[in-house]
Amino acid sequence: MGPLVIGVDSSTQSTKALVVDSESGQVVAHGQAAHAVSTGGRRESDPEQWWEALGTALAACGAPAREAAAVAVGAQQHGLVTLDADGRPVRPALLWNDVRSAAQRDRLVAELGGPKGWAERTGSVPAASFTATKWAWLTEQEPDSAAATAAVRLPHDYLTERLTGTAVTDRGDASGTGWWDAATEAYDAATLERIGLSPDLLPRVVRPGEAAGTVRGDDLPVPHGALVAAGTGDNMAAALGLGLEPGQPVLSLGTSGTVYAVSRHRPADPTGIVAGFADARGDWLPLACTLNCTQAVDRIAALLGRYREEVRPGGSAVVLPFLDGERTPDLPNASGVVHGLRHDTTPGQVLQAAYDGAVHALLTAMAEVSGPDADPDAPLLLIGGGAQGAAWRETVRRLSGRAVQVPRAQELVALGAAAQAAGLLLEEDPAAVARRWNTADGRAYEPVERDAATLERIGALLADAGALLRRA
Numbered sequence: 001m002g003p004l005v006i007g008v009d010s011s012t013q014s015t016k017a018l019v020v021d022s023e024s025g026q027v028v029a030h031g032q033a034a035h036a037v038s039t040g041g042r043r044e045s046d047p048e049q050w051w052e053a054l055g056t057a058l059a060a061c062g063a064p065a066r067e068a069a070a071v072a073v074g075a076q077q078h079g080l081v082t083l084d085a086d087g088r089p090v091r092p093a094l095l096w097n098d099v100r101s102a103a104q105r106d107r108l109v110a111e112l113g114g115p116k117g118w119a120e121r122t123g124s125v126p127a128a129s130f131t132a133t134k135w136a137w138l139t140e141q142e143p144d145s146a147a148a149t150a151a152v153r154l155p156h157d158y159l160t161e162r163l164t165g166t167a168v169t170d171r172g173d174a175s176g177t178g179w180w181d182a183a184t185e186a187y188d189a190a191t192l193e194r195i196g197l198s199p200d201l202l203p204r205v206v207r208p209g210e211a212a213g214t215v216r217g218d219d220l221p222v223p224h225g226a227l228v229a230a231g232t233g234d235n236m237a238a239a240l241g242l243g244l245e246p247g248q249p250v251l252s253l254g255t256s257g258t259v260y261a262v263s264r265h266r267p268a269d270p271t272g273i274v275a276g277f278a279d280a281r282g283d284w285l286p287l288a289c290t291l292n293c294t295q296a297v298d299r300i301a302a303l304l305g306r307y308r309e310e311v312r313p314g315g316s317a318v319v320l321p322f323l324d325g326e327r328t329p330d331l332p333n334a335s336g337v338v339h340g341l342r343h344d345t346t347p348g349q350v351l352q353a354a355y356d357g358a359v360h361a362l363l364t365a366m367a368e369v370s371g372p373d374a375d376p377d378a379p380l381l382l383i384g385g386g387a388q389g390a391a392w393r394e395t396v397r398r399l400s401g402r403a404v405q406v407p408r409a410q411e412l413v414a415l416g417a418a419a420q421a422a423g424l425l426l427e428e429d430p431a432a433v434a435r436r437w438n439t440a441d442g443r444a445y446e447p448v449e450r451d452a453a454t455l456e457r458i459g460a461l462l463a464d465a466g467a468l469l470r471r472a
């Protein structure tokens with residue numbers, strides 16, 4: 001055994017902590033604690049609760065956590081954490097799937113160079129998920145909260161700062177803010193000025209491989225003085241955790257659905273389908289993200305009174321499961337649509353149609369994400385909670401027509417954070433650490449014939465329902 005390291009995934013629904021042997025990658029302990037997220041039109045969580053959940057998840061890891069030599073935190077991207085002069089949250093964090101800033105987004109895109117200008121400058125045409133649009137919303141809707149803000153953080157920065165006392169972030173998570181210039185790899189003065197946010201309120205962006213600091217204080221069951229790596233956004237952490245090589249596509253099925261690949265080329269997609277994120281190492285992570293994935297399909301299953309695996313093939317039903325509005329395609333005001341019901345349509349067919357609708361959006365974006373590095377024969381790596389479900393896996397196989405591989409390792413965000421911590425401790429490339437740990441290994445499923453007819457039916461409904469889906 002080598003020294004132990006801790007990897008954390010603070011995602012939308014919960015915090016997961018793993019204690020990992022840095023030599024073999026073996027998970028020696030794990031813990032989990034749930035988060036509360038507000039419902040209705042708001043998607044907000046209290047950052048203090050993430051910190052408590054981190055303590056609970058680490059405590060559940062027991063003695064191994066208290067022996068760890070290094071820690072890193074991966075967390076949900078984009079969330080706007082506003083802190084007062086004492087470092088306490090001014091209000092709950094606005095999460096990535098809160099789309100109330102859609103109008104501010106439209107104005108920002110129009111006023112600062114249009115879609116092409118944004119893509120070239122920041123790598124992405126911002127969605128209402130991005131932190132900059134949320135800050136613009138806050139200054140308009142809650143000026144007192146904005147005025148009381150002395151520091152702005154992303155979810156992973158907030159936790160890293162509570163661990164270390166140092167205000168730092170990394171290029172991966174910074175690239176999802178909308179105020180990070182992808183060409184110069186520095187904060188973008190024009191965007192910050194337009195949204196009225198002083199760069200003095202932001203953390204320093206550390207270089208890949210640079211430490212954030214060391215654990216201070218004794219609040220958590222982690223050794224005082226343990227090394228703390230920079231951490232990163234959850235998708236960047238999963239890319240590290242898989243030891244991804246350029247061109248290898250990943251489909252992640254969680255609260256969000258994401259499809260991404262590592263690339264050596266800086267992305268700049270003016271259509272806005274592909275977000276041109278940076279990865280945590282110095283390469284790029286072109287990615288498309290949907291707001292409605294496992295939770296939306298589980299909700300539709302509950303509405304139908306069915307267990308999530310009780311799907312049936314056939315029938316003419318088409319479901320656009322846009323319960324939270326949608327980001328890919330860009331329809332922040334949309335709601336769910338069911339079409340094509342007949343007397344003989346069964347609940348199992350409607351549920352299958354919901355899976356199809358969620359996966360269609362991701363596969364449509366996959367072609368755009370893959371880019372020049374794409375390996376068309378590489379199996380799709382399927383990760384996230386949904387990868388454990390047969391209905392999700394079979395839907396991806398049927399609609400993609402590609403081979404699918406489900407890594408045995410289940411917590412790839414936390415494993416990626418652990419690989420980053422191990423890389424810092426052992427002075428190794430974290431992706432090489434993950435490859436040494438063989439994290440992507442798992443059962444492979446052969447390709448099946450692509451169900452083009454279903455994809456076409458969904459595409460046709462999307463086109464025909466355009467006005468309805470855009471209605472505010």
Ligand SMILES: Nc1ncnc2c1ncn2[C@@H]1O[C@H](COP(=O)(O)OP(=O)(O)O)[C@@H](O)[C@H]1O
Pocket residue numbers: 011012013014253254255256294295298308384385386387388389390392
């Ligand atoms: N065995 C399973 N089959 C299908 N879906 C599952 C299974 N286990 C968990 N899930 C889904 O995984 C989701 C949680 O995935 P996770 O990747 O942890 O989410 P996130 O990180 O986005 O909060 C839940 O919404 C649930 O629907």
Ligand SMILES: O=C(CO)[C@@H](O)[C@H](O)COP(=O)(O)O
Pocket residue numbers: 011012013075076077078096129176233234235254255256257258275289
């Ligand atoms: O917004 C994005 C990516 O751009 C999401 O992928 C978030 O990072 C949240 O992730 P999960 O909680 O679903 O893991």
